[in-house]
Amino acid sequence: MKRSNTTGEAAIFRDVSLKSLKSQTGGIEAPISEVLTMLRDVSSRVDGEPAQTIKDAMKVLSSHELYAPSINRFRDADRIATQYYDGLIRLHHPARQRKRSVVDAHREKRGSHGERRRVSADVKNALENDNCWKFDILHLEKVSDHHALSQVGMKVFERWKVCDVLGCSDDLLNRWILSIEAHYHAGNTYHNATHAADVLQATSFFLDSSNVATHVNESHAVAALLAAAVHDLDHPGRGNAYLINTRQSLAILYNDNSILENHHIALAFQLTLQHNANVNIFSNLSREEFIQMRHAMVEMVLATDISRHFEYLAKFNKMSVIDVAEEQRDTNSLTICDMLVKCADISNPAREWGLCQRWAHRIVEEYFEQTREEKEKGLPVTMEVFDRNTCNVPITQCGFIDMFAREAFATFTEFAKLGELSDQLESNYEKWKLMTSQWTPSHNTNLIL
Template sequence: MSKSCFQVISLLRDAAGRVEGETAQLVKDAVKVLSSHELYAPSITRFRDNDRIATQYYDGLIRLHHPTRQRKKSVVDALRDKRGSHGERRRVSADVKNALENDTEWNFDILQLEKITENHALSQLGVKIFERWKVADFLSCNEDILYRWLCTVEAHYHAGNAYHNATHAADVLQATSYFLDSPSVAAHVTENHAIAALLAATVHDLDHPGRGNAFLINTRQSLAVLYNDHSVLENHHVALAFQLTLQQNSNVNIFGNLSREEFTSMRHAMVEMVLATDISRHFEYLVKFNKMNVVDVQEEAREGNSLTICNMLVKCADISNPTREWSLCQKWAHRIVEEYFEQTREEREKGLPVTMEVFDRKTCNVPLTQCGFIDMFVREAYATFSEFANLSPLSTQLEANCEQWKALSSSWTPANNLSLHM
């Protein structure tokens, strides 16, 4: 927090002691906001009384409860040096090869790949993307080690989750690679941050239990206790990723040939990017991205900008479903809603506070929940990022999908909720 902000807080506290009643309470509320992370979300702390969906998204997903720089070569320069030969690719069936054919396109059908590979989309797509970005070369590791690492990571996602599974990780990885391919992005991202973003996308929901942070906190689960109720799952995802990678006698240690400084830099970047996916800190990262200056900056500022861009990039990849073509957008929405339905059911069964009551299978209007999510989180983030990355068609698709959801909302009945994710 800046010195000027502390001065404002001090002045407000003094003023609070000299006024009474409602005015005093308003001053105290202002001090509370200035002293917390909610400073980054001033536009969402108040909703219309009837905006039930927005309020519950806020309460359920945001509120919850009250290194040495290395390898500064830009992505553009690095890929100019490296791209050309793809080397020997691991043998895959013709069906899988065909399903992977369009992986550089935004509307790549990851769900078709999931079906063809029998839930191994992450390892199959990961091999191709990592090969294209020369990840093994950058890490100075054997390609077999990198493949085993991918398979190990994939095995620690929960295939039984409707949404937070390895296919979601593959989807986020594909989006991350797509964003990094944008010349407008690549011009400002260093090579080490680009590689870190690909790895972070791969592990960003590792071992996700299919329940949100609020649920873990309310049930006093060990992870919530371990991480003091702060970014519980995000901390766990990235911590487990490094535990699996660095375990003794590991045959999946993709960082084994990095110097201490290189490893420290890579670890710092990956941790930052995974923690940035915590939706409760969404507006904090959006503000930081909006404040970034990429014009005529010094080397140190360029390094900081690179990380800020990648934080935003992975965040946008994580919430990219509403910007995909309608069929994919709809299928992903049904998956996440199914997971929320199950969480609500369990919360009611256990007598817990219900995180988001709107996600009750018996009453939920799914299209309205999707419009609410777009309004609260996706639209502004994509308007900002797509302008920077010169990817305006994504925002155009987002608005088209939102109109589709609005059209469906008037005829939606709870009966539709019985067979969403089949």
């Protein structure tokens, strides 16, 4: 039955041209972004010392940790106060040596090849184009008997010389990724090890962009790859709101804040550092190197919390990479990697149509099951739209692109010079849009099949 073109339905589909993006998203501008915009406007109308003062203020407001104290008045003169600052506030003490960019690191390591792993012919063929955006991770899932994460993981880690950075053996890294893979829930239709493999492959693809690699240091690149691999570890197939409403122990433990994201990264380090497992890939790092690697991985995994999506997007939008000091370059590197892993996590709508559609069916199926369980238990329904008996799947996909994916991909791909990904996203959007009028609840019966 053809759906009527009501005003409410028409509002679902917005003008999707990238030129109109700014006006479309004006309603979700962060307050700090508005302040920076006002200061930028003022600075363009003044000269001399006032202009420089405004620029200095903008630099402070654009810092990675806006509310982290910068206490300088006593640090050189008061030894006790300095120790309080370092011990209770600063917590970790980043080294000041210049860090190699991904470009520099790969130039130095060119020609270095590790020992090749033995894989079946089918898996080898499936891995052949793993550095391409059209890579079919779902085919690898099939031919590897659901070991896509360990298979693509070791190939990606080999390309990026992760063992060299961590100072560990290929065998140790292989044991680690197998342990991580084993702690994903195979029964989840979406949040499983194959999704982690997909995010890892996308992360590697983004890091391959020359404009990204120029501004990302080597340790952050490795942290991004490892964070991608663990970013949904032990995901129960239910969202944060469900865990809060059912008073799950994880919700109590993490005070209802980024519950799953905190759990994913905490468990990753628990598994890695346990003494009897022999999978500690960080054992040869210095204390300072480990602290920095851990800090970066935690930051990147927490950035995948969709409830903080616009916060990280605003931070990335206000980043400047022109004529910045060494310390700011390190902050920029982490900001870029936060955004990079975020985009990798929500990259399905920008994949080739066949993959886009199959991934959409997988996550919708998982949401259907959560909604069913919530209704059976008399719980608040987290997302009423994902009721199997009424859901119009294409509309939900258009809604996700409108709300989250479009601006994130437009912003990041402009920076990374990967505009073809945004083009693919818009093409998929149009396909979903055309399907909305023909979709009926009967299509929801066997989405995965």
